[in-house]
Amino acid sequence: MTMAATAAPLEPAAESYLQHESGIRSWLLTLDHKRIGVMYLVAIAASLFLGGVFALVLRLNLWRPGGGLVSNDAYNKLFTLHGAVMIFLFVIPGIPAALGNFVVPLQLGAKDLAFPKVNLLSFWLYVVGAVLFIAVLVAGGIDTGWTLYPPYSLEESRGLGILLALAALFVVGFSSILTGLNFIASIHKMRPPEVGWFDLPLFLWALYATGIIQVIATPVLGITAAMGFLERLFHLGIFMPEYGGDPVLFQHFFWFYSHPAVYIMILPAMGIVSEVVSVFSRKPIFGYRFIAMSSIAIAAIGFFVWGHHMFVSGQSSWTNVIFSFLTLLVAIPSAIKTFNWLATMYKGAIVLATPMIYVLAFFAIFGVGGLTGLFLGSLATDVPLHDTYFVVAHFHFVMVGAVLTAFLAGLHYWWPKMTGRMYDEALGKLSAALVFAGFHLTFVPQFFAGVAGMPRRYATYAPAFQRDNRLSTVGAFVLAVGMCIALFGLVGSLFRGRRAPPNPWGAASLEWTTPSPPAHDNFAIPPRANKPYDFSGLRFISEDSGWVRTGREGAR
Amino acid sequence: MVSERLAAPVLGAVPGYMPARASSVAEGVDQVFAFIFWLSAFFLALIVVLTVVFVVRYRKRPSRLEPEPSPSHDLRLELLWSGIPLALVFVLFGVSTKTYSRMTTLDPGAAPLRIQVTARKWSWWFDHPGGKGAGELHLVVGRPTELVMASADVIHSLYVPDFRLKQDVVPGRFTRMTFTPVLPGTFPVVCAEFCGTDHSRMSAMATVHPDQASFDAWAREGVAPAASLVDLGKKVFLSKGCVGCHSTDGSPRVGPTLKNLWGRSEKFADGTEALVDESYVRESVLRPAARITAGFANVMPPVPLDEREIQGLCAYLQALKDGP
Numbered sequence: 001m002t003m004a005a006t007a008a009p010l011e012p013a014a015e016s017y018l019q020h021e022s023g024i025r026s027w028l029l030t031l032d033h034k035r036i037g038v039m040y041l042v043a044i045a046a047s048l049f050l051g052g053v054f055a056l057v058l059r060l061n062l063w064r065p066g067g068g069l070v071s072n073d074a075y076n077k078l079f080t081l082h083g084a085v086m087i088f089l090f091v092i093p094g095i096p097a098a099l100g101n102f103v104v105p106l107q108l109g110a111k112d113l114a115f116p117k118v119n120l121l122s123f124w125l126y127v128v129g130a131v132l133f134i135a136v137l138v139a140g141g142i143d144t145g146w147t148l149y150p151p152y153s154l155e156e157s158r159g160l161g162i163l164l165a166l167a168a169l170f171v172v173g174f175s176s177i178l179t180g181l182n183f184i185a186s187i188h189k190m191r192p193p194e195v196g197w198f199d200l201p202l203f204l205w206a207l208y209a210t211g212i213i214q215v216i217a218t219p220v221l222g223i224t225a226a227m228g229f230l231e232r233l234f235h236l237g238i239f240m241p242e243y244g245g246d247p248v249l250f251q252h253f254f255w256f257y258s259h260p261a262v263y264i265m266i267l268p269a270m271g272i273v274s275e276v277v278s279v280f281s282r283k284p285i286f287g288y289r290f291i292a293m294s295s296i297a298i299a300a301i302g303f304f305v306w307g308h309h310m311f312v313s314g315q316s317s318w319t320n321v322i323f324s325f326l327t328l329l330v331a332i333p334s335a336i337k338t339f340n341w342l343a344t345m346y347k348g349a350i351v352l353a354t355p356m357i358y359v360l361a362f363f364a365i366f367g368v369g370g371l372t373g374l375f376l377g378s379l380a381t382d383v384p385l386h387d388t389y390f391v392v393a394h395f396h397f398v399m400v401g402a403v404l405t406a407f408l409a410g411l412h413y414w415w416p417k418m419t420g421r422m423y424d425e426a427l428g429k430l431s432a433a434l435v436f437a438g439f440h441l442t443f444v445p446q447f448f449a450g451v452a453g454m455p456r457r458y459a460t461y462a463p464a465f466q467r468d469n470r471l472s473t474v475g476a477f478v479l480a481v482g483m484c485i486a487l488f489g490l491v492g493s494l495f496r497g498r499r500a501p502p503n504p505w506g507a508a509s510l511e512w513t514t515p516s517p518p519a520h521d522n523f524a525i526p527p528r529a530n531k532p533y534d535f536s537g538l539r540f541i542s543e544d545s546g547w548v549r550t551g552r553e554g555a556r
Numbered sequence: 557m558v559s560e561r562l563a564a565p566v567l568g569a570v571p572g573y574m575p576a577r578a579s580s581v582a583e584g585v586d587q588v589f590a591f592i593f594w595l596s597a598f599f600l601a602l603i604v605v606l607t608v609v610f611v612v613r614y615r616k617r618p619s620r621l622e623p624e625p626s627p628s629h630d631l632r633l634e635l636l637w638s639g640i641p642l643a644l645v646f647v648l649f650g651v652s653t654k655t656y657s658r659m660t661t662l663d664p665g666a667a668p669l670r671i672q673v674t675a676r677k678w679s680w681w682f683d684h685p686g687g688k689g690a691g692e693l694h695l696v697v698g699r700p701t702e703l704v705m706a707s708a709d710v711i712h713s714l715y716v717p718d719f720r721l722k723q724d725v726v727p728g729r730f731t732r733m734t735f736t737p738v739l740p741g742t743f744p745v746v747c748a749e750f751c752g753t754d755h756s757r758m759s760a761m762a763t764v765h766p767d768q769a770s771f772d773a774w775a776r777e778g779v780a781p782a783a784s785l786v787d788l789g790k791k792v793f794l795s796k797g798c799v800g801c802h803s804t805d806g807s808p809r810v811g812p813t814l815k816n817l818w819g820r821s822e823k824f825a826d827g828t829e830a831l832v833d834e835s836y837v838r839e840s841v842l843r844p845a846a847r848i849t850a851g852f853a854n855v856m857p858p859v860p861l862d863e864r865e866i867q868g869l870c871a872y873l874q875a876l877k878d879g880p
Contacts (some may be wrong), residue, residue, distance in 0.1 A: 004683070028727050052686050061825060070754075072754060072756070074754050076750075076753070076755075143752065143753075144750075145750050146646055149749075149750075151708040151709070151710050151727055152711065152750070152751060152752065155710070177684060185790055226765065230847075239725045241590070241729075242727075242730025244843075245728075246728065247726060247727065248726060249713060279624065281614070282616070282622070282623045283623045283626070283628075284628040285628075286627075286628060286629060286630075287628075287629045287630070288628070288629065288800025289629070289635050290629070290634050293708040294814045312713065312724050313720050313724045313726070314723070314724055314726050314729065314731040317656070317657070317660045320577075320656070321653055321656070324652070324653065325649050328649055329645060329647045331645055332638055332641050332642050332645065335599075335637060335638070335641040336634065336637060336638050338603060339634075339637040340634070342603065342606045342607065342610065343633070345610040345611070345614060345632075346610060346614070346626060347614060347623055347624040347625075347626040348610075348614050348623045349614065349615075349616040349620055349621060349622055349623045350610065350614050350616055351615075351616045352611070352615060360607055360611065363603055363604075363607050364600075364603065364607070365602055367599070367600045367603040368600060370596075370598035371599055371600055373595065374592050374596060375589065375592050375594070375646065377598075377658035378588060378592060378649070378650075378652035379588050379652050379653055379655075379659075380584065380585050380587060380588040380589075380653075380655035381588050381592060381651040381652065381722060382657045382713075383585070383656070383659060383720065384585060384717065384720040384721065384722060385717070386722055387713060387748040387749060388721070388748065388749070432702070432776055451574070451589075452574055452575065452717070453575050453715075453718075453744075453746075455715060455746055455747070455748040455756075456750075457755060457756075458755065458756035459755075459756050459758060461756065461758045462744075526670065526750065533628075541814070551659075553703050
């Protein structure tokens with residue numbers, strides 16, 4: 001055992017951020033990015049649970065072709081709230097607000113984000129938005145689909161529900177904008193002086209690209225919600241044909257935000273994958289610059305592809321052709337990332353811990369999600385597949401499959417840092433296996449149903465589709481069991497888990513140089529800048545001490 | 557087709573599960589589908605095989621505690637796996653767009669069958685030439701067809717899986733769908749844009765007649781002359797005040813004559829031109845001030861007609877045209 005090993009901190013820090021202050025106020029009004037991250041995590045997990053329960057009821061109703069478990073109207077309200085809650089309260093804020101909030105300042109070697117008070121405001125705006133969504137439910141729900149297309153969504157007969165939903169989007173949008181703004185400012189200004197852009201962990205590059213989309217695209221969502229609100233109340237004639245408006249205009253506004261929003265979801269997931277695949281292959285990430293630049297490329301191209309949601313809306317064929325080409329271009333940065341991740345594993349020493357298992361699942365799921373996007377970006381095939389279950393399956397592969405597996409990879413990866421406890425590996429791996437199997441059983445049959453012509457948002461369906469729907473329903477419950485096991489393993493570790501060393505994985509980025517969980521101020525002394533993927537000086541000491549740097553320090 | 561035979565075990569496991577190829581573009585669409593399917597299958601297999609092989613060969617174990625030296629980047633390799641997808645994207649874009657252009661243009665040949673479609677919650681209505689309106693769509697094998705579609709309430713989407721075609725029906729404008737049926741039989745027409753309670757039950761049948769005679773026999777049967785669209789249009793013309801300013805014999809009055817108006821290119825006071833079609837007629841009726849025909853004054857008030865009345869007016873205008 002070397003000198004450095006004996007110097008490794010064997011005791012947890014005297015006072016972690018969890019013990020720094022106590023009482024409910026110290027949490028609800030905290031300016032500590034770590035506590036805000038934990039609060040976001042709890043809120044987001046609650047949203048995931050709610051959205052998941054809606055999904056299970058939907059799947060049960062589709063067990064029989066004639067439906068019948070709930071009325072058609074109730075079904076329509078359930079899929080609307082399932083979509084709205086999952087997208088706006090779980091997938092969009094999920095990785096950036098919960099994991100990003102916790103990790104960004106630590107990876108920067110900083111005490112906190114650039115604007116701690118704005119960070120707290122962002123959290124409370126999220127809570128207000130979530131409460132408004134609950135109010136929609138209490139007000140009787142809405143049955144417009146999460147896409148809220150007028151004229152259907154703004155019909156006179158609609159009551160308070162639609163106004164509350166538009167208000168919720170407006171408020172939640174600001175929460176997202178503020179998070180993005182905070183990350184951009186922090187990554188620009190709070191790096192240690194000697195750390196250049198290309199010395200940053202790729203998770204930060206991904207969140208930077210995400211922040212740009214959040215700041216530029218989300219205001220359009222807010223404006224659209226505000227216009228819808230005013231149209232419904234005052235009949236301004238923006239979207240409603242009966243007052244001289246154009247319903248297709250709404251679709252342009254809506255997708256100008258909501259397509260880049262898909263990249264708000266997937267870019268942070270890609271960031272997590274880049275971290276985990278390198279750490280658990282014990283090798284530097286392959287092609288750092290190509291991965292970093294492809295995040296920026298996806299963010300940039302992502303702004304010019306919204307029209308592919310409107311290929312059959314009646315917009316001109318030439319417009320469709322241009323949007324089709326731009327959409328297909330997204331395949332290139334996605335392919336670069338995928339092959340660079342695979343090349344990272346080449347000749348590595350691959351450790352199959354739970355985060356890595358989830359990342360392996362991500363490769364397959366993102367592969368299917370990305371490749372099925374080709375069918376929908378190509379015009380000839382999109383026309384028949386548009387608004388069918390093929391689309392439902394495709395976007396669930398990207399938004400649920402890929403984002404959820406990456407989220408769970410990141411959650412297990414940073415869990416020891418967040419809580420100071422090691423989760424149970426056996427339960428983690430079991431959950432990953434069930435999530436993988438359940439996910440495919442749920443969504444692969446939906447591709448078949450879509451190709452065969454089953455439209456989406458159907459409370460009832462032709463008997464020919466019964467086989468696919470039943471497989472899908474069974475799969476949804478397997479997926480739910482997998483999620484419950486993941487939750488059980490993580491929460492259980494808070495009580496039974498082994499104490500986590502500062503660096504349980506042998507990772508080289510800065511968050512692993514501080515105790516688990518970190519102290520209130522993150523670092524006792526400003527950490528020395530290092531290369532985030534240089535594992536050469538790290539040695540494994542023991543389960544209790546984790547990995548420590550020996551010999552050359554990996555410093556620049 | 558080879559790819560079809562290969563894909564059959566995957567996609568057609570249940571007989572009758574896959575929709576038929578009942579329009580002239582269906583086969584082309586399926587070829588593009590098969591091309592992307594095998595392209596995707598190749599890349600997915602590559603990703604999965606590499607993942608599995610790397611995990612098996614390079615997993616950490618007592619005999620392999622450290623990674624082997626290997627490059628941390630390789631410009632040529634990375635350009636290769638940027639360039640190959642880029643080239644494939646160009647090929648895919650070209651193949652798909654070529655087929656798409658066929659899907660959006662009327663096939664040449666016999667005079668097209670023009671059918672007016674009205675969508676409303678939660679039913680379809682089809683006005684066929686000759687005045688036969690029905691809740692079902694009737695077509696003829698080999699006869700190019702154009703659907704001119706309007707919605708009476710919210711956005712719907714006309715989708716015929718067996719034709720591989722879909723088009724939204726948007727209130728406040730007309731949308732079109734063109735195709736040529738190639739198989740006789742009956743095929744479901746469904747709604748693909750969410751429209752409320754019975755969205756999933758908003759369906760109709762499309763009957764493709766084997767020949768024109770069979771279609772004509774159907775179209776004649778049970779048509780009360782008064783029910784035809786042309787008559788509806790004439791009634792609108794006479795009862796809504798149009799007759800006060802527009803003639804039907806070719807003589808200009810306060811407004812332009814309606815004789816031979818349909819299908820011609822109309823010149824406007826601002827120098828622009830437009831084809832007189834459904835969209836133009838709708839605009840002229842609902843917002844007459846939007847475009848003023850050259851040589852006439854801006855005096856016409858808006859006339860609030862519903863979608864079916866506008867379609868009737870269009871049918872009447874077509875009847876006022878000399879020759880085909």
